[in-house]
Amino acid sequence: MSSHDLTIAVYVLFVLCGVGLELLASGKRSRIPPLRDVFSRVMRTRSGRVGVVAGWAWLGLHFFAR
Amino acid sequence: MVERSPGGNGPQRIDGDAARPDATAVLPAALAALVDPVVGILLLAGIFDGISGNPIHGVVLCGVAFALAVDGFGRRRGEPTPRAVPLFHAERVPTLLVVALATAFAFVVGGFGRYSWPATVVVVLLGTAAVVVAWRGSLRPGQEPAKLDPAGALSWASVFIALGLWELTQLLLQPSLTTDSNAHPTLSVLSDPVLGTHPGRSIGLFLWAAFGWFLLQR
Numbered sequence: 001m002s003s004h005d006l007t008i009a010v011y012v013l014f015v016l017c018g019v020g021l022e023l024l025a026s027g028k029r030s031r032i033p034p035l036r037d038v039f040s041r042v043m044r045t046r047s048g049r050v051g052v053v054a055g056w057a058w059l060g061l062h063f064f065a066r
Numbered sequence: 067m068v069e070r071s072p073g074g075n076g077p078q079r080i081d082g083d084a085a086r087p088d089a090t091a092v093l094p095a096a097l098a099a100l101v102d103p104v105v106g107i108l109l110l111a112g113i114f115d116g117i118s119g120n121p122i123h124g125v126v127l128c129g130v131a132f133a134l135a136v137d138g139f140g141r142r143r144g145e146p147t148p149r150a151v152p153l154f155h156a157e158r159v160p161t162l163l164v165v166a167l168a169t170a171f172a173f174v175v176g177g178f179g180r181y182s183w184p185a186t187v188v189v190v191l192l193g194t195a196a197v198v199v200a201w202r203g204s205l206r207p208g209q210e211p212a213k214l215d216p217a218g219a220l221s222w223a224s225v226f227i228a229l230g231l232w233e234l235t236q237l238l239l240q241p242s243l244t245t246d247s248n249a250h251p252t253l254s255v256l257s258d259p260v261l262g263t264h265p266g267r268s269i270g271l272f273l274w275a276a277f278g279w280f281l282l283q284r
Contacts, residue, residue, distance in 0.1 A: 004248055008256070010232055038222050048104060050200050053278070057126060057192075060278075061123050061186075064186075065122065
């Protein structure tokens with residue numbers, strides 16, 4: 001397995017972990033919160049809300065803008 | 067001295083000494099505002115992105131960090147916090163309209179070249195507008211979100227932190243910060259073949275806009 005393949009395999013692993021956590025969160029008595037609840041909690045303060053939205057804006061800049 | 071306000075909204079204290087913030091509290095308030103983790107993260111990210119050849123990214127991130135620091139400084143000095151009033155309520159915006167606007171945005175801006183000035187201007191404007199909207203409060207205000215189970219919160223945090231560290235590792239394994247590597251591709255390098263085309267950029271922009279709309283309702 002090349003470095004390229006290993007790198008991609010680990011990215012895929014992160015995606016699978018995220019999907020797995022979201023599936024676990026859908027269970028009735030799960031201790032894992034769905035991702036939307038995590039965002040709601042983190043964004044309950046102005047600082048958290050603006051910080052997360054600034055991170056989202058940065059994603060757009062990073063992938064599409066100069 | 068107590069005086070009734072002209073608008074008849076009850077007595078207002080206008081005693082100068084009582085209203086003036088304690089000068090000795092300025093420094094601790096300023097330091098506390100700067101050590102807000104969100105301010106620190108945005109400031110560091112902005113500085114490093116700026117010196118890596120992305121001045122616009124640096125200005126945006128540092129600008130938001132500065133605004134949050136000033137806001138936090140004012141609140142720590144005891145200035146009244148205005149009630150969070152969203153600019154508008156998400157429930158009043160038809161979903162079909164949001165989808166139509168996002169589709170039009172993605173199609174038009176996707177037609178601009180990647181990293182071009184027109185795309186940059188539109189993304190900066192939309193990002194800035196979203197920060198302003200977020201500043202005023204959630205577009206779907208409701209009850210205080212429930213506390214998270216520590217184990218559950220740790221699970222999500224672990225995934226995001228590990229992903230960030232893995233991405234950083236790939237970045238540092240490149241020949242230089244500005245030279246891509248096929249052996250150690252970052253997410254942006256992996257996205258190049260898709261975002262290099264008009265349809266790919268449009269899909270990416272649509273997903274980005276949809277994620278932003280989702281966040282503004284948290």
